[in-house]
Amino acid sequence: MTSPPRLAVPATVPAQATLRRLILYALLFALVVIAASGVSGLLERLFTSGAVLASSDVGGLALSLAFTLIGGPLALLLWWFVWRRLDDEAERTSAGWGLYITAVYAVSLIVFTTAFLGLASSLIGQRGSDWASALANGIVWAAVWAWHRWMWKHPVKPTSHLDDGRAVVGSVFGLLLGAGAGIAALGGLLDVAVRGFPLTVTVEPWWYPVLRSLVWAAGGIIVWWWHWFREGGRSFRTGLVDVITITVGVFVAGITALGGAGVVLFVLLRLAFDRDDPMNELLEPLAPAIAAAVIGSLVWRYHRLVSGRRSPETVRASLLVTSAVALTAAASGVGVIVNAMLAAAVSPLAGGATRTLLLGGISSLLVGGPLWWLAWKPRKQPQTAADIPPGRRIYLVAFFGVSAVVSLITLLVIGYRLFEFLLGDVSGGSLLDRIRAPLGLLVAAGLVAGYHFPLWRHDRVLLAAVQPTRKQTIEQVILVIGSQQNGEVLARGIAEATGGARVTVWLRADDGGADLSPSGPGSEGAASLAVDGAVQEVMGALAGVTAQHVLVVLGAGKTPEVIPLRTPPK
Secondary structure: OOOOOOOOHHHHHHHHHHHHHHHHHHHHHHHHHHHHHHHHHHHHHHHHHOOOOOOOOHHHHHHHHHHHHHHHHHHHHHHHHHHHHOOOHHHHOOHHHHHHHHHHHHHHHHHHHHHHHHHHHHOOOOOOOOHHHHHHHHHHHHHHHHHHHHHHOOOOOOOOOOHHHHHHHHHHHHHHHHHHHHHHHHHHHHHHHHHOOOHHHHOOOOHHHHHHHHHHHHHHHHHHHHHHHHOOHHHOOOHHHHHHHHHHHHHHHHHHHHHHHHHHHHHHHHHHHOOOOOHHHHHOOHHHHHHHHHHHHHHHHHHHHHHHOOOHHHHHHHHHHHHHHHHHHHHHHHHHHHHHHHHHHHOOOOHHHHHHHHHHHHHHHHHHHHHHHHHHOOOOOOOOHHHOOOOHHHHHHHHHHHHHHHHHHHHHHHHHHHHHHHOOOOOOOOHHHHHHHHHHHHHHHHHHHHHHHHHHHHHHHHHHHHOOOOOOOOOEEEEEEOOHHHHHHHHHHHHHHOOOOEEEEEEOOOOOOOOOOOOOOOHHHHHHHHHHHHHHHHHHHHOOOOOOEEEEEOOOOOOOEEEEEOOOOO
8 A cells, every 4th residue: 555645745844944034134223223213312322411321311322222232233143144144035025025125214214304305404493402313213213224234235245126115215205205295394484475464473483484394395305306317216117106096196195285276266256256264264275285286296297207108018007007096086075065055055144154165165166177178178088998097997996986886985974864854853954954064965976877877888789799609618628637747737727718717637547648749859848749630639539618617638650539517416
């Protein structure tokens, strides 16, 4: 009696190596963070206390010493162990090493950048009293960043995993920081121009906050420029860079620009038709909204141009994202308008609040509607299957699905309010006043769903018209052959040729199996031709077979034998 064959042990080695690297790099990351925190704590005490490190906080000093004198040597020892193992290409190209470098690079970049920028901005007007902490953190984490960037760019042991990730992390952080601070700086400057000097001018000059925001904006722009141009973030032709470009540069920037433009239009409409509030309160959101619209439009326009130079898929994705943002704004405006009209019908005397709500909905609709029309082009919809771009069906399904979920939730809310009213609760006003807000959302979601569902069905009809009729109804093929290697190759070929049928390979116990593995010069090409020929023979033998389960027997030099099978009765 022979014992069953033993499982191959090497198959578990990759999993063990991956787990070992995960534990090793996670421990190294923790030790580096601990050591950096300890060193920055000691530096802070040195800056503030001079030679008297302990001062009054003995516990804090003990913690910093423990982190530095215990965590620091352990981090260096573990790093030296890891660094020596990087002579092995498998270690150097592993995902764990790339993830570690990216994680520490991102954390150190964010910490030292915000520390130095906070220190620089605090010097304007001498507001900062905690300069020692910012300076210590900036110095230590800048050293950590430079150390890991050196490992990233090492001439002998460079990382080859997530190179684009580090450039993307730096560019996105710099872009968000620069754009946000730029909006704050421009908004503060415009606010002085629109409303005059703020009340805080008695405490400090009005330009101090603007200058502090400009410091942060300049730092963010420098970080973005360094990673986008110097580190080659824009030159990476990877899916990650495309996704980040669309997500941050088009989606987030588009929301910012569109929201700012909507608020600007809302303020202008209120100035023209709704002046019940004091002028200073009416103009309060105008300056930040203009700044958001200007900065957001610049970022959005730049990334639209960048996506246009990358790939056709990226261009189409940017258009779909722009259309989605604009449609969301327009649909929200429709819902608010319906809400305001119902409010006017319920309480005709409450004119001020209702008018403000109506103007908000109109501004959102006027901003989002034209942009959606330009991005989506409803008059130029696909007329053939070839005109349907990739991603369009996902876009249609996503909007139809989201609008269906919103409709369901609003129906539940309307039902709750209805039963609450019928059961005698008089604290919520009239029935129409209770349901006007969810009813407005229901109308907007219904319009969105009613528009996108017919488009999805139309595209489905176009695609179905050009798809070939499936002649095979085979779901499972049991292939009997003499060689395991040939069987695996044939199984893949038969599965593709039958449109995804499941193929199970059985080996013949006799010596009558087909041999498709010739030896000698050119054996690889001959074997490939032999396998292709065998697949063609099998498909020829399967022609006309409509059974769901088929047995195929291959013999040396013989025509494949096909036996249709029936599922046994249960």
